[in-house]
Amino acid sequence: MQIAIIGSGNVGSALAMAWARVGHRIFLGVRNLESQKVLALVAGGPSLSAHTPAEAVRNAEVVLIAIPPHALREVLDGLGDLKDKVLIDATNSVRTKAGDFDNVADALRA
Numbered sequence: 001m002q003i004a005i006i007g008s009g010n011v012g013s014a015l016a017m018a019w020a021r022v023g024h025r026i027f028l029g030v031r032n033l034e035s036q037k038v039l040a041l042v043a044g045g046p047s048l049s050a051h052t053p054a055e056a057v058r059n060a061e062v063v064l065i066a067i068p069p070h071a072l073r074e075v076l077d078g079l080g081d082l083k084d085k086v087l088i089d090a091t092n093s094v095r096t097k098a099g100d101f102d103n104v105a106d107a108l109r110a
Contacts, residue, residue, distance in 0.1 A: 001024045001025070001061055001062060002024070002025045002027065002059055002061050003019055003025070003026055003027070003060055003061070003062045003064060004026075004027045004028075004029055004056040004060035004063045005026060005056070005064045006053050006056065006057070006063065006064065006065050006066060006067055006075060006079070007029070007030070007090075008028055008030050008035075008037060008041060009066060009067075011066040011090050012028070012064070012067075015064060016028060016041060016048060017044055017045075017048075020045045020047045020048050023047070024047065026047060026048045026049070027051050027057075027059070028041060028042065028049065028056060029051055029052065029055070029056030029057065029079075030052075031053075033050050033051070033052070038050050053075055053078060053079055054080050057080065057082065058080070060085065061085065061086065062085065062086045062088065063079075063087050063088070064088040064090055065087065065089055065091055066090040066091070067091060068091065069091045
């Protein structure tokens with residue numbers, strides 16, 4: 001399966017490595033393609049690659065959103081068409097509001 005993971009924090013990184021190990025193609029969608037953390041992640045295997053968030057989702061079947069809730073609006077607005085893609089919400093919005101939305105589900109729907 002081709003999976004875009006938007007965010008390379010603890011959750012995004014852990015899932016990227018785990019899913020790559022079992023044979024999925026992982027497109028990391030990150031702000032800084034040259035960060036040491038991102039370079040180390042993609043060095044972890046041939047099925048991992050780094051892209052801008054919009055490039056990462058383009059050919060993915062599944063999109064995992066693993067970013068802070070306050071960044072949702074800006075990131076989601078730049079992803080392009082997500083129609084017919086499976087979206088997985090891995091944001092942690094327990095103590096943080098999703099920008100100008102009441103919750104993450106409303107932000108993703110919008």
